[in-house]
Amino acid sequence: MNRPPVADHEMWLDPGPRLPRRNWQRRTRLPVIVATTVAMVLLAALAIGAVLLGALRTPTFIAKGGVVVDCTSQTAEIPGGTPITRQSPVVIFDAAGGEVARTTLTGFVRDDDGCRLTFEADRVEYTDAGYLVRVGDRFTQTASASALQQGVVLRPVG
Numbered sequence: 001m002n003r004p005p006v007a008d009h010e011m012w013l014d015p016g017p018r019l020p021r022r023n024w025q026r027r028t029r030l031p032v033i034v035a036t037t038v039a040m041v042l043l044a045a046l047a048i049g050a051v052l053l054g055a056l057r058t059p060t061f062i063a064k065g066g067v068v069v070d071c072t073s074q075t076a077e078i079p080g081g082t083p084i085t086r087q088s089p090v091v092i093f094d095a096a097g098g099e100v101a102r103t104t105l106t107g108f109v110r111d112d113d114g115c116r117l118t119f120e121a122d123r124v125e126y127t128d129a130g131y132l133v134r135v136g137d138r139f140t141q142t143a144s145a146s147a148l149q150q151g152v153v154l155r156p157v158g
């Protein structure tokens with residue numbers, strides 16, 4: 001036999017006494033709104049400041065490299081100029097001709113490829129246009145940012 005569908009019974013509680021008024025919500029509404037607004041304004045100012053600081057700051061890197069020298073004398077002869085030796089100045093210019101770093105040849109490296117006097121310059125501003133590296137008073141060579149980051153090898157002709 002088929003029975004007709006039976007509706008589920010719903011049970012409701014009888015209404016009870018009225019709940020007490022929540023006066024604390026009325027008392028704290030304005031301070032909560034003010035504190036939240038101040039916090040959001042400070043957070044927005046901090047976010048805008050971080051974006052502007054990051055957008056306005058030019059990224060920098062450490063430029064490294066070496067000049068190929070004679071292993072015995074630790075010098076490189078430059079036609080018409082003074083020889084490149086340890087403590088010779090190294091100046092790095094950007095594509096516009098502005099000086100971006102100044103240092104000296106300080107280290108000496110001997111390996112299978114020969115000998116090099118090395119330099120390192122901190123906080124070189126990054127540019128895609130390339131750099132001109134001047135060693136001593138006459139020797140110059142162009143280099144890219146990636147070559148300077150990896151350690152460019154400069155080979156004077158002489």
